[in-house]
Amino acid sequence: MRAAYADGFKPLRLGRGNAGPNLKTSALEAVSIMHQSRASCKVVNGVPHGLVLQCFTPLDEPYLHIRVHGLWRICVPQFPEFLTHVLHSHHDHVTAGHRGQKKTFASLSKHYYWPGMRAYTTAYVESCTHCRASKSINQKPAGLLQQLLIPSRRWAHVSLDFITDLPLTTRGHDSILVMVDSLSKMAHFVPAKKSFTAADTVELLADRLIRYHGFPEVLISDRDPRFQSDLWNQLCSRFNIKRCMSSSYHPQSDGQTERMNRTLEQMLRTYIRSDEREWERLLPALELAYNTTSHSSTELSPFEIMTGENPLTAAELDIVGALAPTLTPPMTKLFRQLCDRAQSHILKAKWQQKYYADTKRRAVEYAVGDKVWLSSKHLPPFNSCPKLEPRYRGPFEVLERIGTVAYRLALPPAY
Known part of the structure; x- marks a missing residue:
């Protein structure tokens, strides 16, 4: 985090002469204070209670904080590698348990803040291959009911x-x-x-x-x-x-x-x-x-x-x-x-x-070249215990569309 602050958020060090750690200010006032202190810091907008800047020095190094709903949160520098590291610890780590979007965001929001955090968290969790392979999909099955052609005569x-x-x-x-x-x-x-x-x-x-x-x-x-x-x-x-x-x-x-x-x-x-x-x-x-x-x-x-x-x-x-x-x-x-x-x-x-x-169906279409997940229900098992078997495998590339709701995938020879 310290290295990231060097190029991302420049810490705003506030002495007791600047009202100390409980200073509450608007965005414009924050910009003014930043200019006065000659600190290069990104402005965080859209927070319900405005910006709160605090001097946080556990190792005598300041961090930019924000106070929302009475809780102090560290403002995270917006670098992909740093955001990925923070999300990994709150989603992928064994103590995080690969929780869903809402629970991962709730865990993050107790300690951190950055603009667009909810959308970034949602995108991260949705792209998690371990979750896609192991979790059930709480959606309607893909593909609407396909009507058969009406015959021209009886028993045709x-x-x-x-x-x-x-x-x-x-x-x-x-x-x-x-x-x-x-x-x-x-x-x-x-x-x-x-x-x-x-x-x-x-x-x-x-x-x-x-x-x-x-x-x-x-x-x-x-x-x-x-x-x-x-x-x-x-x-x-x-x-x-x-x-x-x-x-x-x-x-x-x-x-x-x-x-x-x-x-x-x-x-x-x-x-x-x-x-x-x-x-x-x-x-x-x-x-x-x-x-x-x-x-x-x-x-x-x-x-x-x-x-x-x-x-x-x-x-x-x-x-x-x-x-x-x-x-x-x-x-x-x-x-x-x-x-x-x-x-x-x-x-x-x-x-x-x-x-x-x-x-109980939903409309979905895939294009040639799309990557999709395949249910492992009828595939050769990886594990001896069915309860520990991944629910989906892939992603596999769509090679061809067959009919309306059927597709040919690029599957390994073992399948």
């Missing part, structure tokens, strides 16, 4: 996804292949096996999709190995089907089936009671309930868009008095409950999804 754009790891049924199924039409929102729930290969998946597609709706123009899916196989590529190339796959660890790109999966899982949890393996028996009724429920985005049910009207369901039929021998009152009651409760859950889930998608 189809979303595919698997729900896996379900209880094994008596028919040997432990998964569900969900197929959703992007225009009508109609869905098909097909029992499947987690062990199905790409060839098995193609057979399901031919039997449950192409058989009833023809060939789609676009297939939207995640990066499941079955959807990236050579056989799948040949199928799409042979019939001129465009593939749209979501980014790794970003299922929102295939948000339609992801939302459908959550809705279906919620309905299954609602109706599964004693035997978890009965989920396959419920699929036809749940598919009917979903496809006869008005969709929040179309305000029509999938059946109304496909055929112009809803089919009759148990809710519209009064058949209790004339039952076939195999159709018992409990079964009628079950289908009625399925329709009523499924419609309620579907509507609730869809309105919640719409609300959260619009309110």
Whole structure:
């Protein structure tokens, strides 16, 4: 500090004849005193209580002080290397704890003052790489909701996804292949096996999709190995089907089936009671309930868009008095409950999804050449303890913008 004062703040030595250490003066009076004492000192403006100059001589060396809200503070010379040293001791040092902007500024302001101290502190803390790598970001996730293109015809754009790891049924199924039409929102729930290969998946597609709706123009899916196989590529190339796959660890790109999966899982949890393996028996009724429920985005049910009207369901039929021998009152009651409760859950889930998608995101854009931080959630760990793992790594350079909210980064080969 002493060396910095030689070229920064020249100390103003005040004798007792100049009112001693309790002298209070305005900025103009301070300038006058500085000129009279022939001291070259920078004038500090904008302090609520004016300037206070004090002779501070712990080693018989004077320093320029200022008194704000009753506390004396050392006026720090405005040299980057000196300011960095002061900030390092109040932010980076192990006893400082890498605190945030407000707490670092509060610690500094107890002892020091210089013009623009708050802005300088904010910039310093924001540029701290250790804080960026280790701390959580208390901001909305980057990237607003991206709307998919509206198809030109029904079943032209189809979303595919698997729900896996379900209880094994008596028919040997432990998964569900969900197929959703992007225009009508109609869905098909097909029992499947987690062990199905790409060839098995193609057979399901031919039997449950192409058989009833023809060939789609676009297939939207995640990066499941079955959807990236050579056989799948040949199928799409042979019939001129465009593939749209979501980014790794970003299922929102295939948000339609992801939302459908959550809705279906919620309905299954609602109706599964004693035997978890009965989920396959419920699929036809749940598919009917979903496809006869008005969709929040179309305000029509999938059946109304496909055929112009809803089919009759148990809710519209009064058949209790004339039952076939195999159709018992409990079964009628079950289908009625399925329709009523499924419609309620579907509507609730869809309105919640719409609300959260619009309110919990923020718009952000990066340019090629920008440096960004990458979440370490899906990267190889540095430490054996997850709690001590850095939350972000980088910064990495943006190489290319892919689409609207996806970017290609210059990552190390190990990633």
